[in-house]
Amino acid sequence: MSYTLIVAEVRRGVFEERNLDSLGLGALLGAQSVLLVPDGAYQVPDKLVDVVLKVKAAEEAYLNPMNMGKILEAVFAARGKPDHVLFTQSSSGTESAAYAAGLFGMPVITDVSGYDRDAGVFLKSYYSDKVFGQFKAAGAPAVLTVRSGSFREFAAEKAAAAAAEAIEGAAAVEARTFVEYVEEEKTDIDITKAEFLLSVGRGIGNQDEVAGYEELAGALKAVLSGSRPVIDKMWLPKARQVGTSGKTVKPKVYLAMGISGAFQHIAGMKDSDCIIAVNKDPGAPIFQYAHYGIIGDIHKVRDKLKELAKG
Numbered sequence: 640m641s642y643t644l645i646v647a648e649v650r651r652g653v654f655e656e657r658n659l660d661s662l663g664l665g666a667l668l669g670a671q672s673v674l675l676v677p678d679g680a681y682q683v684p685d686k687l688v689d690v691v692l693k694v695k696a697a698e699e700a701y702l703n704p705m706n707m708g709k710i711l712e713a714v715f716a717a718r719g720k721p722d723h724v725l726f727t728q729s730s731s732g733t734e735s736a737a738y739a740a741g742l743f744g745m746p747v748i749t750d751v752s753g754y755d756r757d758a759g760v761f762l763k764s765y766y767s768d769k770v771f772g773q774f775k776a777a778g779a780p781a782v783l784t785v786r787s788g789s790f791r792e793f794a795a796e797k798a799a800a801a802a803a804e805a806i807e808g809a810a811a812v813e814a815r816t817f818v819e820y821v822e823e824e825k826t827d828i829d830i831t832k833a834e835f836l837l838s839v840g841r842g843i844g845n846q847d848e849v850a851g852y853e854e855l856a857g858a859l860k861a862v863l864s865g866s867r868p869v870i871d872k873m874w875l876p877k878a879r880q881v882g883t884s885g886k887t888v889k890p891k892v893y894l895a896m897g898i899s900g901a902f903q904h905i906a907g908m909k910d911s912d913c914i915i916a917v918n919k920d921p922g923a924p925i926f927q928y929a930h931y932g933i934i935g936d937i938h939k940v941r942d943k944l945k946e947l948a949k950g
């Protein structure tokens with residue numbers, strides 16, 4: 640019988656919400672859905688799949704791609720090969736997906752965010768959803784990694800709870816050992832919660848200028864954030880970066896100073912309620928997204944604003 644194997648992600652005993660997207664895509668694919676989970680006492684949405692297959696392996700072993708290779712080998716031996724193997728589009732999901740695809744010679748499509756059932760093609764988005772690519776896997780089973788937030792609404796309840804089955808865990812593979820989870824560095828400020836962001840870019844020139852913009856942020860009751868070059872040069876901490884490889888923000892006011900408006904930056908702030916850009920180059924792309932713009936020298940504008948804010 641054809642089936643879809645859904646490799647769930649479990650972290651610190653919690654069944655991750657992003658798994659619901661894999662369950663949703665599993666429902667769209669229409670085959671029997673088999674959910675693979677590691678050992679542990681946690682809630683599994685067992686009405687959303689046909690079979691829950693519990694691996695006799697602890698979460699840490701399950702996260703190791705080499706162990707996952709062995710686990711898949713055992714699943715394929717017990718049930719035959721599925722049509723699709725779904726992983727989450729996360730650091731551990733993509734790592735295991737790549738390893739499994741290489742190990743079994745399976746085609747892989749990463750970061751799947753849509754499925755056209757009539758055409759039988761998977762969709763991937765590019766350039767912050769500006770362009771979509773259509774992909775067909777060159778053979779089965781195919782490995783897919785599923786983008787979080789893309790399919791959860793399609794996860795459908797079945798009439799009965801899933802059958803529960805168990806499968807032997809992988810004998811520990813020595814090549815890599817789980818050491819510990821490392822918490823993301825906590826900073827005092829979460830830029831995603833700020834109502835007013837003053838964001839600075841490479842245009843500020845050098846690190847010595849940061850203090851002047853900190854001062855302006857203080858005077859305006861804003862929080863200071865930055866574009867990627869500012870973070871790469873370590874003028875501001877990583878937690879302050881706006882953009883695709885930083886944070887997505889939606890403040891009431893986003894004041895961008897000396898930022899050109901590369902799409903990786905725009906993707907992280909374009910939904911701000913009011914965008915104000917200051918740039919000396921009238922052709923800077925940021926002006927296409929700004930509600931208000933000032934063409935001029937940012938340092939002069941900074942000093943003037945400071946003066947006005949201080950009354």
Ligand SMILES: Cc1cc2nc3c(=O)[nH]c(=O)nc-3n(C[C@H](O)[C@H](O)[C@H](O)COP(=O)(O)OP(=O)(O)OC[C@H]3O[C@@H](n4cnc5c(N)ncnc54)[C@H](O)[C@@H]3O)c2cc1C
Binds near residue numbers: 869883907919
């Ligand atoms: C995979 C990948 C991920 C990325 N992720 C991110 C991300 O998360 N966030 C991000 O921001 N970028 C990201 N980038 C980088 C992005 O492509 C741009 O390089 C970056 O956003 C440019 O930053 P900037 O606007 O500060 O610098 P620049 O593009 O160099 O722009 C500086 C601007 O300052 C203006 N300027 C200079 N001096 C003055 C002055 N005195 N007065 C007024 N204006 C002045 C210039 O006219 C110019 O427009 C990523 C790139 C890649 C490849």
